[in-house]
Amino acid sequence: xxxxxxxxxxxxxxxxxxxxxxxxxxxxxxxxxxxxxxxxxxxxxxxxxxxxxxxxxxxxxxxxxxxxxxxxxxxxxxxxxxxxxxxxxxxxxxxxxxxxxxxxxxxxxxxxxxxxxxxxxxxxxxxxxxxxxxxxxxxxxxxxxxxxxxxxxxxxxxxxxxxxxxxxxxxxxxxxxxxxxxxxxxxxxxxxxxxxxxxxxxxxxxxxxxxxxxxxxxxxxxxxxxxxxxxxxxxxxxxxxxxxxxxxxxxxxxxxxxxxxxxxxxxxxxxx
Amino acid sequence: xxxxxxxxxxxxxxxxxxxxxxxxxxxxxxxxxxxxxxxxxxxxxxxxxxxxxxxxxxxxxxxxxxxxxxxxxxxxxxxxxxxxxxxxxxxxxxxxxxxxxxxxxxxxxxxxxxxxxxxxxxxxxxxxxxxxxxxxxxxxxxxxxxxxxxxxxxxxxxxxxxxxxxxxxxxxxxxxxxxxxxxxxxxxxxxxxxxxxxxxxxxxxxxxxxxxxxxxxxxxxxxxxxxxxxxxxxxxxxxxxxxxxxxxxxxxxxxxxxxxxxxxxxxxxxxx
Numbered sequence: 142x143x144x145x146x147x148x149x150x151x152x153x154x155x156x157x158x159x160x161x162x163x164x165x166x167x168x169x170x171x172x173x174x175x176x177x178x179x180x181x182x183x184x185x186x187x188x189x190x191x192x193x194x195x196x197x198x199x200x201x202x203x204x205x206x207x208x209x210x211x212x213x214x215x216x217x218x219x220x221x222x223x224x225x226x227x228x229x230x231x232x233x234x235x236x237x238x239x240x241x242x243x244x245x246x247x248x249x250x251x252x253x254x255x256x257x258x259x260x261x262x263x264x265x266x267x268x269x270x271x272x273x274x275x276x277x278x279x280x281x282x283x284x285x286x287x288x289x290x291x292x293x294x295x296x297x298x299x300x301x302x303x304x305x306x307x308x309x310x311x312x313x314x315x316x317x318x319x320x321x322x323x324x325x326x327x328x329x330x331x332x333x334x335x336x337x338x339x340x341x342x343x344x345x346x347x348x349x350x351x352x353x354x355x356x357x358x359x360x361x362x363x364x365x366x367x368x369x370x371x372x373x374x375x376x377x378x379x380x381x382x383x384x385x386x387x388x389x390x391x392x393x394x395x396x397x398x399x400x401x402x403x404x405x406x407x408x409x410x411x412x413x
Numbered sequence: 414x415x416x417x418x419x420x421x422x423x424x425x426x427x428x429x430x431x432x433x434x435x436x437x438x439x440x441x442x443x444x445x446x447x448x449x450x451x452x453x454x455x456x457x458x459x460x461x462x463x464x465x466x467x468x469x470x471x472x473x474x475x476x477x478x479x480x481x482x483x484x485x486x487x488x489x490x491x492x493x494x495x496x497x498x499x500x501x502x503x504x505x506x507x508x509x510x511x512x513x514x515x516x517x518x519x520x521x522x523x524x525x526x527x528x529x530x531x532x533x534x535x536x537x538x539x540x541x542x543x544x545x546x547x548x549x550x551x552x553x554x555x556x557x558x559x560x561x562x563x564x565x566x567x568x569x570x571x572x573x574x575x576x577x578x579x580x581x582x583x584x585x586x587x588x589x590x591x592x593x594x595x596x597x598x599x600x601x602x603x604x605x606x607x608x609x610x611x612x613x614x615x616x617x618x619x620x621x622x623x624x625x626x627x628x629x630x631x632x633x634x635x636x637x638x639x640x641x642x643x644x645x646x647x648x649x650x651x652x653x654x655x656x657x658x659x660x661x662x663x664x665x666x667x668x669x670x671x672x673x674x675x676x677x678x679x680x681x682x683x684x685x
Contacts, residue, residue: 186498285463382554395538
């Protein structure tokens, strides 16, 4: 048992950092548990070190290929893949945001009646629980190969992301403003338009920009499962060990993401 | 000026000047035109017959996928364990690497704003903008397929995410505490461990758990490109059109995602 800590106890004793977890027993149990898990995890991994060692040359080759990017030899594939990725991003963001606004309104407990609230929350939960890639696999199986499946996947994923955050923002809005509009005798649509919308629009714009960014990044992998975009070109480049083409594609992706991030920073600063 | 004469002595008011209105109208026009053009591009490459046929296909797949083949569960325990390991070990490695990057990227702790900070920011943006599936593709080409490639892919992808959130937390610390520790004559290392680290520890723990949750989701699909985990089973079941197995795996993935989200919400709730 620990002694009670009085001032006379503390005087003349050097200060020691208080432990992060108070209970000694819990501390040791957590440490031993973590160590045991780590040991089990590390030992269960089979690493073929010889293969890794052999691969190091190829890794070095990949890293040096960033110095000699090859945009030219597959320029057509890169261009059409990128264009398809961007097209999917634009359409999916527009449609996804347009759908997620009503769902976000419905999922805010302070403005939606209970049945609608439950339905909208259900839609959000389903959309968030399913991985983009898995949705894409299913949609490719149903709708066939091509950007339509990718567009639907990204729209669906956008709904879960944006509606949830929008609903949370609406739930934490200032009630007084909305009530003031109500008190003027406004209709429901006017109430939303003048009482709620001005309060949430800055955050909605910020989130929308962020989601466009995410959609572009995701559209780069959907091609792996046949849902259109640059992913298929990238996959081919890796499979054929054409690292300079792959590096060129990666540089383009990073460049576009950086540009989008910069743009969203500018837009958010202007809106807020 | 948004004020204009009405003819008699009164003045009329509009929200925007005519030029601003025109600019906004043009902006909307361009936006809508871009969307329509993008949609047409998608529509051109879509085989609409498949789309009209989609409800029947969806029903067909659903009929094939139910009921799930529960006996296949025996083959899934090891992949589930691998998936958990990929996420956990990947997160741990990422955190080890993200901490120094974050300290180098934060304005108040970086050794040099001109030389070191841009490099750290470049590491953050480039690891963040490339999806873990692409990292996995690359690593499989370099070090061969397997769980190890998955771990490294998750680790690299998570560096940027963790370091970005962490450096934002470091930039928001209270300088008074740092100054107080410095005033006692502490060495830079002591300032770090007594002045900065206690302030960012809650944020750090939150980021770690949050990223672990995301990594569980991502590691479930890494197997699609051959990087180990339950995705391998998913991809082989898809390739053999074993729909009852696919539905079982999807249920397992859904459960894993829900459980990890629940765990991370609990831990984050306990920290904050």
